[in-house]
Amino acid sequence: xxxxxxxxxxxxxxxxxxxxxxxxxxxxxxxxxxxxxxxxxxxxxxxxxxxxxxxxxxxxxxxxxxxxxxxxxxxxxxxxxxxxxxxxxxxxxxxxxxxxxxxxxxxxxxxxxxxxxxxxxxxxxxxxxxxxxxxxxxxxxxxxxxxxxx
Amino acid sequence: xxxxxxxxxxxxxxxxxxxxxxxxxxxxxxxxxxxxxxxxxxxxxxxxxxxxxxxxxxxxxxxxxxxxxxxxxxxxxxxxxxxxxxxxxxxx
Numbered sequence: 001x002x003x004x005x006x007x008x009x010x011x012x013x014x015x016x017x018x019x020x021x022x023x024x025x026x027x028x029x030x031x032x033x034x035x036x037x038x039x040x041x042x043x044x045x046x047x048x049x050x051x052x053x054x055x056x057x058x059x060x061x062x063x064x065x066x067x068x069x070x071x072x073x074x075x076x077x078x079x080x081x082x083x084x085x086x087x088x089x090x091x092x093x094x095x096x097x098x099x100x101x102x103x104x105x106x107x108x109x110x111x112x113x114x115x116x117x118x119x120x121x122x123x124x125x126x127x128x129x130x131x132x133x134x135x136x137x138x139x140x141x142x143x144x145x146x147x148x149x150x
Numbered sequence: 151x152x153x154x155x156x157x158x159x160x161x162x163x164x165x166x167x168x169x170x171x172x173x174x175x176x177x178x179x180x181x182x183x184x185x186x187x188x189x190x191x192x193x194x195x196x197x198x199x200x201x202x203x204x205x206x207x208x209x210x211x212x213x214x215x216x217x218x219x220x221x222x223x224x225x226x227x228x229x230x231x232x233x234x235x236x237x238x239x240x241x242x
Contacts, residue, residue, distance in 0.1 A: 098215035110201030117211040131229035
């Protein structure tokens with residue numbers, strides 16, 4: 001077993017079961033943020049927390065193998081791109097920046113706005129999740145490493 | 151010399167503050183800027199204007215869209231600068 005990995009079979013099994021549910025709850029918090037308490041920031045943190053649990057239990061090497069650095073970089077930028085892209089799309093169709101109701105969809109204005117807000121929340125969630133994972137990956141101490149930052 | 155400069159700049163900034171403080175609204179006055187009743191509009195019309203039943207989300211992503219975009223940019227910048235600072239990935 002590699003360093004920084006918990007060997008207890010109880011913890012490993014429970015984590016394996018509970019991680020998908022944490023991620024499901026995070027997705028619920030993002031998507032249901034329009035109607036209940038929640039939103040992009042909170043849901044993104046919950047999604048990031050599931051990866052933190054994975055890192056604690058299965059070790060840093062395993063977590064980095066599952067989530068490559070390039071993927072985090074892409075997701076981090078993608079979330080912001082979704083948000084600002086919706087704003088630019090509104091400008092393209094003749095509205096102001098982030099004036100949601102101007103998108104040419106066959107829906108009433110307030111539903112277009114709700115849809116845009118959902119996309120905005122998803123964008124926030126993706127960015128927050130990636131930054132949380134990145135922050136933990138860089139601040140966790142790997143016993144195997146030889147370096148100043150370790 | 152630095153001490154004199156700092157005293158002079160402190161006096162200048164203090165004069166500006168005192169000058170501005172004279173223009174401030176009276177304490178507890180009902181005509182104050184914070185009492186402009188914007189929350190009535192939020193509680194009554196946020197659903198028809200943004201289509202979102204959660205008023206907090208309506209304010210966060212609808213009325214205060216620019217602010218939230220800025221917050222997301224702050225988080226993005228934090229992650230990006232972290233990546234630049236600790237760009238060693240393989241061993242930590």
